[in-house]
Amino acid sequence: MENKRVRKFQVLLIGDSAEFEYNNIVAYEIGAFIAKKNWVLITGGRSGVMRSACKGAIDNNGLTVSIIPDSNIESSNEYSSIVIATGIGFARNYTNALSCDIAVVVGGGAGTLSEITYLWLADKPIIACSFVPGVSKEYAGKNIDYRKNSPIIDAKNIDEVFYNMELIAQKLI
Amino acid sequence: MENKRVRKFQVLLIGDSAEFEYNNIVAYEIGAFIAKKNWVLITGGRSGVMRSACKGAIDNNGLTVSIIPDSNIESSNEYSSIVIATGIGFARNYTNALSCDIAVVVGGGAGTLSEITYLWLADKPIIACSFVPGVSKEYAGKNIDYRKNSPIIDAKNIDEVFYNMELIAQKLI
């Protein structure tokens, strides 16, 4: 499909907006990896792992898209190349899920879980970091419901995150 | 607050749109109970427990509001007194969660779980039927994340659903 030739591979990174040092380091490395692959990093544009992943990508000349709940285009984190100001509050979690080829989960709470449920309904590949506490650890390797999707991929360390992203990208691009 | 005197008590019932006979019977009884209390039943307006609960309410002269993902006001189930055609797809799960005073979960899969995560973020009281297989059984009595909300209420039979709805209504109305 010609679309594929122009459209970049879009990777969504999700997790909590609270600041946890370890989670942020992991997110930074994943953002950097995405940039080096010349993929696009999509996040919710807020703080915590979203900001750290964006910084990782920008530090490596990457492209970051921040899909924010707010209506003010200036209210995203400062490492956003492009800001989508949805204005629809946390209904934007639905848009986040639909707007990726693949998702990576780093920690997270209820908001992150809402995104996972939407990713599951859309049958998108999900890689969850089981080495990071929170939703990513709890749901790694599991199914969300009775649907016959592939289970959420359990990445036990950051190399397994990279390896699985590459593997899926090779199939989809 | 004067608002409270006019506004009716709004109970959201969620669960799967697939048809499971037992789940549907439970939903019917809860819909009937809500109608007898003169509360408003809110559902996603589709089939399965949503339709059954609406039928239970309508059979008892109740009022049902169907908040549907579609843009066509005629595409809800046939027991809907009022239809809100959101047009926003499953982003309407966010609206469902915000538009209730209390929620009851009867079975359910990933879509239902997305609604539970939004209910949790909004700190709404959630009653989950642990006697019905699916999301309601899995999450009854649990917390969704680290937030200090009250845990999801575990209703072990239908009388515990009624009892807990009454208890919360007395506090909130």
Place this chain on the structure above:
Amino acid sequence: MENKRVRKFQVLLIGDSAEFEYNNIVAYEIGAFIAKKNWVLITGGRSGVMRSACKGAIDNNGLTVSIIPDSNIESSNEYSSIVIATGIGFARNYTNALSCDIAVVVGGGAGTLSEITYLWLADKPIIACSFVPGVSKEYAGKNIDYRKNSPIIDAKNIDEVFYNMELIAQKLI
């Protein structure tokens, strides 16, 4: 269709949230009329004509549904029987338009015009009060674009509003 037997006739009233005494009086009378016909009044749940129409309906034992942009169910006007807290900001104008059988415009500015465009796209009957300044006066009798919809109905006084609502209701109910 069986749906029609249960579902009530849903009338959307739109206009500005600012307080203009004349507009508010007109809106009150339309709300009262809708209540007396046993139809449901739908508004955006805010101040100005929305609040006045709701008061008119409630004073006549009517049923009012407030579809608000906010995420807080308690933030609608105090004459709301049922509140739909969409949480999606002014994207809720789309939901308002889709959730009615017919719309009445009383004054209004850009927000009201956005609702008219969505009503037009959904080909819903629109009655505009040309005797009230603002968007309702400007667009009464006009087409919004090249689509072959019926033009916006020009109601030159409140009796013409009532007459046209009745006429359309007879066709649709």
Place this chain on the structure above:
Amino acid sequence: MENKRVRKFQVLLIGDSAEFEYNNIVAYEIGAFIAKKNWVLITGGRSGVMRSACKGAIDNNGLTVSIIPDSNIESSNEYSSIVIATGIGFARNYTNALSCDIAVVVGGGAGTLSEITYLWLADKPIIACSFVPGVSKEYAGKNIDYRKNSPIIDAKNIDEVFYNMELIAQKLI
């Protein structure tokens, strides 16, 4: 603000999805101009002027973001570098309006007018091509309502579109 240094200047181009040869040529040239300036082109990702503007940008090594109503990331036009699959139907017109620094209108009908009303409410600069029939011609030079925004800029030829985009960009970047 540090944000400004990373974030690219985002230009929204709106108009009809129907295919009008003249409108499409104009849109192509504007897309090409945006790409040469190293700005980001944002459109609704569909056919007509949206597709033509995207082609103009891609042919000039530009970056295009398609914010689509659908839930399927593959359903945008084939000249989309990045696709935001909102899944929220035409409520995405609100997101389009909020996600730009400046908007250019090329023709258009009711859908385009809904975007103009949202742009107006957000007080974004709007350039309307009065040399293209449709909404852009009708509303060029006008105010949408009583708000004290600057009127919609009337661009009488394509050079005036370019000139005004540059002028505003110099103020905002």
